[in-house]
Amino acid sequence: MTDIRLLSAADARDMLPDLCDVLADCVNSGASVGFMQPYGPADAMPYWQGVADSVESGATLLLVAVIESWVVGTVQVGTAQMPNQPHRGDLKKLLVHRSARGKGLARLLMEAAEREAARIGKTLLVLDTATGSDAEAIYPRLGWQRVGVVPDYALWPEGGFCDTTIFYKRIAA
Numbered sequence: 001m002t003d004i005r006l007l008s009a010a011d012a013r014d015m016l017p018d019l020c021d022v023l024a025d026c027v028n029s030g031a032s033v034g035f036m037q038p039y040g041p042a043d044a045m046p047y048w049q050g051v052a053d054s055v056e057s058g059a060t061l062l063l064v065a066v067i068e069s070w071v072v073g074t075v076q077v078g079t080a081q082m083p084n085q086p087h088r089g090d091l092k093k094l095l096v097h098r099s100a101r102g103k104g105l106a107r108l109l110m111e112a113a114e115r116e117a118a119r120i121g122k123t124l125l126v127l128d129t130a131t132g133s134d135a136e137a138i139y140p141r142l143g144w145q146r147v148g149v150v151p152d153y154a155l156w157p158e159g160g161f162c163d164t165t166i167f168y169k170r171i172a173a
Ligand SMILES: CC(C)(COP(=O)(O)OP(=O)(O)OC[C@H]1O[C@@H](n2cnc3c(N)ncnc32)[C@H](O)[C@@H]1OP(=O)(O)O)[C@@H](O)C(=O)NCCC(=O)NCCS
Pocket: 026, 031, 032, 033, 093, 094, 095, 096, 097, 100, 101, 102, 103, 104, 105, 106, 107, 108, 128, 129, 130, 133, 134, 135, 137, 138, 141
């Protein structure tokens, strides 16, 4: 059975090894999510420690999908915005381990992230994703509106420029 959980900073620190495995698996399967190959679980540790700190400060909502005590997916909402954008959140790092894809976990994580963002008063979410990626195809299915493409925004993990598509979604507060 899949359990979708909103983590405290302490929970996140307990789950660091699994979170590192999920991120490394995604980077090594070609996802443009901030990091370059080669990228092992140990490389991901400083990133996730920073995320746990950000959860502690209240700047990030961190959700995970757990199957049989194993974290197989995750997503974040960045909540700390400038004073003129208190209603906006940044949807970040939707990641599902290859072994758990195609079972609806991304949909469950995104629905839970929206609920949690709405619970703290957010009414607008924004994200960017690599143009042409599997993820780009998913967001419209989840009700997100495509804004447009920024060319050469980032690099693919194996190298080479990668365009980015911006999406937004209005959510009920
Ligand atoms: C993108 C990703 C999170 C999808 O995870 P997943 O758990 O396999 O997705 P789901 O099974 O929940 O699928 C969600 C929806 O997208 C559809 N979908 C899944 N993979 C798809 C694909 N490759 N192409 C088109 N649609 C797809 C599903 O049919 C489903 O639609 P439905 O609920 O209307 O039937 C996963 O492939 C991943 O982690 N990729 C690498 C990391 C990445 O690129 N993250 C995005 C960062 S912005």
